[in-house]
Amino acid sequence: MAKRVSIKDISDKVGVSTALVSYVLNGHEKKMRVSALIAQKIRDTAEELNYKPNQIARSLRRGNTKTIGLIVADIANHFFAQLARIIENAAVKKGYTVIFGSADEDEYKSDTLINTFLDRQVDGFIIVPSEGTRDQIAYLVKSGVPIVLIDRYFPDLNTCYVCLDNFQASFDATRHLINQGCKNITMVAYESTLIHMADRIRGYKEAMLSDNLNGDSGVIELPYSYSKKESELYIEETIKDFSNLHALIFATNSLTLAGINCLNKLGIKIPDQIKIVGFDGGDAFDYFYSPLTFIEQPLLELGTQSVNILISLMEGVNEIIQLNLKPILNVRNSTM
Amino acid sequence: MAKRVSIKDISDKVGVSTALVSYVLNGHEKKMRVSALIAQKIRDTAEELNYKPNQIARSLRRGNTKTIGLIVADIANHFFAQLARIIENAAVKKGYTVIFGSADEDEYKSDTLINTFLDRQVDGFIIVPSEGTRDQIAYLVKSGVPIVLIDRYFPDLNTCYVCLDNFQASFDATRHLINQGCKNITMVAYESTLIHMADRIRGYKEAMLSDNLNGDSGVIELPYSYSKKESELYIEETIKDFSNLHALIFATNSLTLAGINCLNKLGIKIPDQIKIVGFDGGDAFDYFYSPLTFIEQPLLELGTQSVNILISLMEGVNEIIQLNLKPILNVRNSTM
DNA sequence: CAATTTTGCTTAATCGATTAAACTCTCAAA
DNA sequence: TTTGAGAGTTTAATCGATTAAGCAAAATTG
Numbered sequence: 162m163a164k165r166v167s168i169k170d171i172s173d174k175v176g177v178s179t180a181l182v183s184y185v186l187n188g189h190e191k192k193m194r195v196s197a198l199i200a201q202k203i204r205d206t207a208e209e210l211n212y213k214p215n216q217i218a219r220s221l222r223r224g225n226t227k228t229i230g231l232i233v234a235d236i237a238n239h240f241f242a243q244l245a246r247i248i249e250n251a252a253v254k255k256g257y258t259v260i261f262g263s264a265d266e267d268e269y270k271s272d273t274l275i276n277t278f279l280d281r282q283v284d285g286f287i288i289v290p291s292e293g294t295r296d297q298i299a300y301l302v303k304s305g306v307p308i309v310l311i312d313r314y315f316p317d318l319n320t321c322y323v324c325l326d327n328f329q330a331s332f333d334a335t336r337h338l339i340n341q342g343c344k345n346i347t348m349v350a351y352e353s354t355l356i357h358m359a360d361r362i363r364g365y366k367e368a369m370l371s372d373n374l375n376g377d378s379g380v381i382e383l384p385y386s387y388s389k390k391e392s393e394l395y396i397e398e399t400i401k402d403f404s405n406l407h408a409l410i411f412a413t414n415s416l417t418l419a420g421i422n423c424l425n426k427l428g429i430k431i432p433d434q435i436k437i438v439g440f441d442g443g444d445a446f447d448y449f450y451s452p453l454t455f456i457e458q459p460l461l462e463l464g465t466q467s468v469n470i471l472i473s474l475m476e477g478v479n480e481i482i483q484l485n486l487k488p489i490l491n492v493r494n495s496t497m
Numbered sequence: 498m499a500k501r502v503s504i505k506d507i508s509d510k511v512g513v514s515t516a517l518v519s520y521v522l523n524g525h526e527k528k529m530r531v532s533a534l535i536a537q538k539i540r541d542t543a544e545e546l547n548y549k550p551n552q553i554a555r556s557l558r559r560g561n562t563k564t565i566g567l568i569v570a571d572i573a574n575h576f577f578a579q580l581a582r583i584i585e586n587a588a589v590k591k592g593y594t595v596i597f598g599s600a601d602e603d604e605y606k607s608d609t610l611i612n613t614f615l616d617r618q619v620d621g622f623i624i625v626p627s628e629g630t631r632d633q634i635a636y637l638v639k640s641g642v643p644i645v646l647i648d649r650y651f652p653d654l655n656t657c658y659v660c661l662d663n664f665q666a667s668f669d670a671t672r673h674l675i676n677q678g679c680k681n682i683t684m685v686a687y688e689s690t691l692i693h694m695a696d697r698i699r700g701y702k703e704a705m706l707s708d709n710l711n712g713d714s715g716v717i718e719l720p721y722s723y724s725k726k727e728s729e730l731y732i733e734e735t736i737k738d739f740s741n742l743h744a745l746i747f748a749t750n751s752l753t754l755a756g757i758n759c760l761n762k763l764g765i766k767i768p769d770q771i772k773i774v775g776f777d778g779g780d781a782f783d784y785f786y787s788p789l790t791f792i793e794q795p796l797l798e799l800g801t802q803s804v805n806i807l808i809s810l811m812e813g814v815n816e817i818i819q820l821n822l823k824p825i826l827n828v829r830n831s832t833m
Numbered sequence: 834c835a836a837t838t839t840t841g842c843t844t845a846a847t848c849g850a851t852t853a854a855a856c857t858c859t860c861a862a863a
Numbered sequence: 864t865t866t867g868a869g870a871g872t873t874t875a876a877t878c879g880a881t882t883a884a885g886c887a888a889a890a891t892t893g
């Protein structure tokens with residue numbers, strides 16, 4: 162790789178010290194009383210040699226890297242990919258670069274990623290925390306590393322976060338189904354201690370109770386570790402029994418997809434034989450024969466707010482901001 | 498942010514020079530004849546203080562960053578998100594971190610991203626080159642920066658690349674439709690000088706010619722700049738006229754989605770009234786009422802090969818490897 | 834026992850940019 | 864003529880890790 166032009170090359174060519182070059186190129190020309198002639202010469206030479214500051218050297222000296230570490234569950238998942246894109250845009254606009262990693266809901270992968278990013282001196286983190294990573298996050302907070310959690314948070318940890326109001330989201334969705342005349346409603350969720358999942362389940366349960374429903378209804382929880390095929394089999398098993406089931410609510414987009422796959426396999430027609438509410442959205446929701454009613458997350462706000470809050474943290478602001486954004490219930494054919 | 502432990506902290510505590518610490522922690526203990534006692538002390542102290550090398554400092558000194566710059570068209574697009582995930586996995590396995598950016602098929606964004614990544618001293622690039630970026634890529638090649646193109650390449654540029662055999666892909670798809678009895682087949686593509694698009698169109702045309710078909714058939718090309726809505730309107734306009742159209746081939750997954758949206762709007766039934774072949778895949782293809790026949794790219798191979806080739810380049814290998822991977826025609830309901 | 838080799842460690846330069854502090858002029862005021 | 868104040872620039876330390884070169888003491892050799 163051809164050697165890049167350094168500040169030394171410029172100073173040599175102009176016949177001044179590197180200090181002067183640095184002052185001029187960083188706009189400290191006035192403060193440092195650099196003569197107009199020399200300043201212009203430096204600028205011209207920098208241009209001529211196509212000088213680009215070495216960010217690594219600058220980072221070492223300045224102690225910041227203008228880099229944000231983004232850790233999501235899986236960048237290939239529609240929801241996280243969309244989010245990553247929005248975060249990327251917001252970060253780039255502010256002069257930051259994003260390095261990313263997928264933790265696969267695995268605490269060990271999460272730990273490795275966090276450490277790798279710390280070694281690389283990221284200025285801050287945006288993290289979708291996996292199950293079992295409470296201590297990792299607590300460690301970051303204790304170390305004073307700027308961090309914003311997204312999509313989920315730990316109630317006993319005083320961190321910034323930007324999340325959906327998950328309780329409201331599934332409460333609304335369940336109420337909507339009840340209003341559509343459903344009584345036996347099952348929620349399909351992940352087995353998790355994470356707050357977002359707990360809230361989604363709680364929202365469902367409270368909505369059911371609010372209408373004095375709950376007898377035959379329930380929550381199915383499957384482990385994150387299940388493959389798509391395993392999830393489908395599990396859901397299939399459960400659905401088969403409930404011949405008098407009126408509706409299903411799925412707690413994530415992957416669960417939604419697994420679910421409608423099952424229903425297709427069992428030949429159950431949506432919305433005639435069963436009504437469906439999905440979570441998060443995705444192309445498949447739109448192109449399904451019966452476009453799905455789903456709980457939409459305000460992705461743009463989730464992404465931009467998380468970046469904005471993180472940047473203010475990195476700039477030294479100390480305020481803990483915790484946002485629970487309002488969900489949007491997108492009513493379509495699958496609950497008609 | 499709490500100050501991190503440096504090599505100096507260890508050397509101070511053990512009472513030796515920083516050099517010795519560096520030698521030991523980098524495994525040059527034998528070569529440098531460090532006494533076993535001191536070596537152990539250094540290791541213990543490093544452990545005790547939880548020392549993590551500052552990668553920025555190391556990068557500056559070593560002249561590499563163990564970072565790969567990944568530039569795709571849009572990380573939110575299913576195809577690129579999948580690819581990004583595979584690249585991430587392969588890179589992490591080899592000890593590299595990925596920084597990414599979306600160029601939106603825009604040469605200016607691409608230029609900005611390339612320069613940002615160069616400033617950050619990435620060790621190499623994996624790029625999905627946008628229209629009009631030939632010179633940017635040529636510049637990188639001339640500068641000796643390790644680079645692997647992916648999904649597309651420039652025929653007059655001697656770079657490594659990993660692509661689909663696009664000609665074969667659409668040739669196969671078109672032949673498949675012909676075998677299914679279609680005669681009037683239209684391809685919906687993007688207006689582009691990029692080779693992957695040209696090859697997809699060429700494959701279609703040659704397949705048509707191979708069966709002496711071509712009279713009423715043709716290619717629709719729409720600009721990348723079209724929004725989803727604009728694309729749909731444009732496609733709708735064209736489809737309406739061809740009441741005797743037998744089949745449509747779409748050249749990308751986004752075009753496929755726009756296309757089936759139109760067909761739905763026009764109330765045209767797939768595959769009874771028209772047959773459809775999509776490109777790239779995506780959830781929507783699977784969950785559509787008539788699961789789409791589509792040209793599947795060997796994503797895993799695309800991703801891992803691009804990383805492997807890039808790493809060998811970064812390690813000094815000079816061989817130019819150009820791969821045109823075999824497509825997989827996934828035949829399903831939409832062409833039955 | 835002097836000469837040489839080996840052992841075990843330190844010094845100091847380096848990567849490229851930043852920046853506090855010092856230094857040398859010139860010009861003006863006392 | 865001395866003093867002081869700017870103006871304009873350089874010196875040198877620094878960020879943290881790496882590594883070639885050097886040095887002193889111990890061990891080995893002839």
